[in-house]
């Protein structure tokens with residue numbers, strides 16, 4: 001496994017990490033959840049990503065069960081939670097001081113932990129002033145409840161405003177942004193967020209690096225019944241466009257030429273970008289974790305001419 005510092009912090013995070021959206025506590029049984037997490041830990045993955053919203057707490061409870069069973073030393077792994085909403089009542093959502101503090105405590109209870117390494121604002125909350133967020137996150141750091149904080153899918157201007165408040169008030173600003181990034185979704189990491197990488201050293205914990213499995217090649221010849229897109233909602237299936245499937249087919253052929261899996265090509269491509277601190281994968285089976293974790297050692301396989309061929313597959317010249 002390869003380890004990278006998370007933004008400008010000193011925290012060493014594995015280049016591949018493991019998330020829990022739609023899987024643990026929801027569609028994956030407890031024994032398989034444990035097998036996936038153990039496969040990850042054995043492969044050197046040290047970061048497990050949770051959120052209060054995943055299965056309304058069920059994902060974090062499932063991960064907590066595994067932490068209790070396996071007994072890994074707490075100083076060997078990193079855990080996150082993300083806050084945005086956990087119930088229908090007005091105070092059960094948003095990024096107010098009340099909900100941030102209560103959500104952090106609830107995540108700790110669900111996972112049986114004393115502190116979270118990372119706490120994210122899962123989505124912007126237009127009703128909470130940014131000052132309130134910066135100050136509350138710093139209070140949580142002071143109280144030893146969290147070590148670092150960040151955002152997910154915040155605009156570059158909002159993240160910049162968070163840094164400005166932190167600088168003005170001599171507080172700790174966001175360390176990382178969690179955003180969608182893959183061969184099929186590059187706009188934010190390669191565009192909007194660039195000035196923040198340069199100026200503040202913003203870290204990124206990118207998600208859906210395999211486009212929820214589309215970039216494994218498993219949809220090249222149809223819809224496998226036991227797959228995320230077969231079981232998923234309409235908004236997900238809409239991404240199975242003929243154009244995306246054609247790109248996946250051509251990328252699979254390139255991966256075959258290199259003697260690696262399509263999933264590994266997709267993840268190694270993400271990790272070629274130095275602004276990616278870690279790529280958070282999802283998994284429903286331990287074999288997927290092992291296959292994907294191995295990609296961290298494959299960035300050298302993507303030589304400049306291979307990167308160019310990938311670009312041509314992603315943006316074929318008009319009429320091609």
Ligand SMILES: NC(=O)c1ccc[n+]([C@@H]2O[C@H](COP(=O)([O-])OP(=O)(O)OC[C@H]3O[C@@H](n4cnc5c(N)ncnc54)[C@H](OP(=O)(O)O)[C@@H]3O)[C@@H](O)[C@H]2O)c1
Pocket residue numbers: 018019020021022023049050122152153178179206207208209210211212213214216218226227228229263280281282283284285287288289291292
């Ligand atoms: N901050 C946010 O808003 C946000 C949003 C989304 C996700 N996330 C985080 O990022 C994590 C990863 O997101 P994601 O699940 O979309 O990631 P992903 O890695 O793009 O897709 C994961 C899914 O692809 C399939 N898969 C993975 N590896 C495979 C392999 N080697 N061969 C075949 N199929 C494979 C599995 O689904 P099947 O086996 O069911 O097909 C797996 O659940 C989440 O768990 C969550 O922690 C955050």
